[in-house]
Amino acid sequence: MKELTSQVREVAKRLLANQKVDLILGWEKGAQPFRSNLAVIRSTEEADRLVFDEFCINNLSTYLLDYRDGHEKIGIFVKGCDSRGVVRLIEDNQFARERLYIIGIPCPGMKDPVAAAWADSGLAGKPDSEGLAAKCRQCVHPNPVVFDELLGSEQAPHLEGxxxxxxxxxxxxxxxxxxxxxxxxxxxxxxxxxxxxxxxxxxxxxxxxxxxxxxxxxxxxxxxxxxxxxxxxxxxxxxxxxxxxxxxxxxxxxxxxxxxxxxxxxxxxxxxxxxxxxxxxxxxxxxxxxxxxxxxxxxxx
Ligand code: SF4
Ligand code: SF4
Ligand code: SF4
Structure with a gap:
């Protein structure tokens, strides 16, 4: 996914440099390698913090609620589930489509950070940390359903069973x-x-x-x-x-x-x-x- 991380940073820099958006919601590495947390990016310099890796599991759409009463134009990276969350907020009249620039990333499925932390801890009862997270093993819509531009290529559903x-x-x-x-x-x-x-x-x-x-x-x-x-x-x-x-x-x-x-x-x-x-x-x-x-x-x- 290194290629996608480079693309994510490039897109963020372009959007901020062209003043197409005021800020960008994406993912950045946390304190541990199995954490990719929310990143709020406001400048081209900060854009190099962005990543897209196998731990970008958070649904970023929820964080739009922190900005619903403002006027800033927001760029947001979305996987399949995040994009449905964005549609949810627009349908519920919580966010205006015009305030968003949506960058879709078809999702290859994410790993569970808690399982990875457990595996890393050396504690007994080590769970499966190599496979997909539970929510992703039931995912039938990994591809973004709404976007202004798309990175990466279409993914098949990850449904197991x-x-x-x-x-x-x-x-x-x-x-x-x-x-x-x-x-x-x-x-x-x-x-x-x-x-x-x-x-x-x-x-x-x-x-x-x-x-x-x-x-x-x-x-x-x-x-x-x-x-x-x-x-x-x-x-x-x-x-x-x-x-x-x-x-x-x-x-x-x-x-x-x-x-x-x-x-x-x-x-x-x-x-x-x-x-x-x-x-x-x-x-x-x-x-x-x-x-x-x-x-x-x-x-x-
Ligand atoms: S799965 Fe449904 S109920 Fe659970 S957080 Fe997502 S939208 Fe909310
Ligand atoms: S314990 Fe679990 S189910 Fe109960 S309120 Fe907290 S998150 Fe929800
Ligand atoms: S596989 Fe599906 S549920 Fe899991 S993070 Fe990707 S889009 Fe969301």
Whole structure:
């Protein structure tokens, strides 16, 4: 990927030198070799910090929210999942397309920095750090869906195994088994809200979970309030989740959050589709659960 790193730096320098953008969001190396973190680049000199390597796993689109109230024109490098996040923000009226210059990079799949850190630590129970990260092993859209220019070449989907296989295993359970499964899962949540903070689809200015008057969800960490949190969040992102897997990756207790997200992705497609969120930028497009059609399925009522 050395070639791509050179191209990324060249593009950034050109855009900044021509004043096409005020700043650029990309990736730079962190303190360890298995960390490639967000880089905010404002000058041609700084552009030499940029990289594109196998650890550029962060979805950069979320960071656009830090600039939503400004006027700066922003250049942003996007993989497949980042680009869907950008479409999400534009569709949700959180960011204007005109303020963005999007540089797409078809994604070869990323490695898991935590697995790499573990492998590097010498601790027992060394996980697989050579293969793709969990989120990338389920990726069907590695190519940017929106861009002003494109670097690199098109990639095939990285999906390993059958799509939605995990969801189908949960669907095959009895309702009592499913209850047990999710009760065990939600009881481990510490309500740190990292999954919400990292999520590009969680872009409301005022989140229901922060409201105190009225307080919709209790602050205590207990099964009932945890359950409420996860079900409400899942319904808020239903039809809007761009399947970037960042929520699951950010979770400090390793909850399999993508199970719930993918169940909703599958259901929204089957009930209201064919539909997958944010695969193309269309003026006025709305996710299925944001509009009402007289022929919407309602046999669950
Ligand atoms: S989810 Fe897809 S686009 Fe995103 S980092 Fe993984 S392989 Fe790349
Ligand atoms: S990141 Fe994990 S522990 Fe934190 S609120 Fe989300 S599910 Fe719970
Ligand atoms: S719910 Fe998770 S997978 Fe979906 S958009 Fe948010 S962070 Fe990405």
């Amino acid at each position: 059958e799509r939605f296989a995990d969801v189908k295993r949960i669907e095959a359970m009895t309702s009592a088994e499913r209850y047990e499964f999710f009760a065990e899962m939600f009881s481990r949540c510490i309500r740190c809200y990292a999954c919400r903070q990292i999520c590009v689809a969680c872009n409301c200015r005022k989140c229901i979970f922060d409201e105190t008057r009225p307080q919709w969800v209790g602050r205590e960490v207990n099964l009932a309030d945890n359950w409420m949190y996860h079900v409400v969040r899942a319904m808020h992102i239903a039809g809007r989740c761009v399947e970037c897997g960042e929520c699951e990756r950010a979770c400090p207790v390793g909850l399999p959050l993508m199970l719930l997200n993918r169940k909703l992705i599958k259901d929204v497609n089957e009930l209201f589709g064919p539909y997958e969120a944010s695969l193309k930028l269309e003026e006025g497009a709305k996710p299925p659960l944001s509009v009402y059609r007289p022929d919407d399925p309602d046999n669950f009522l």
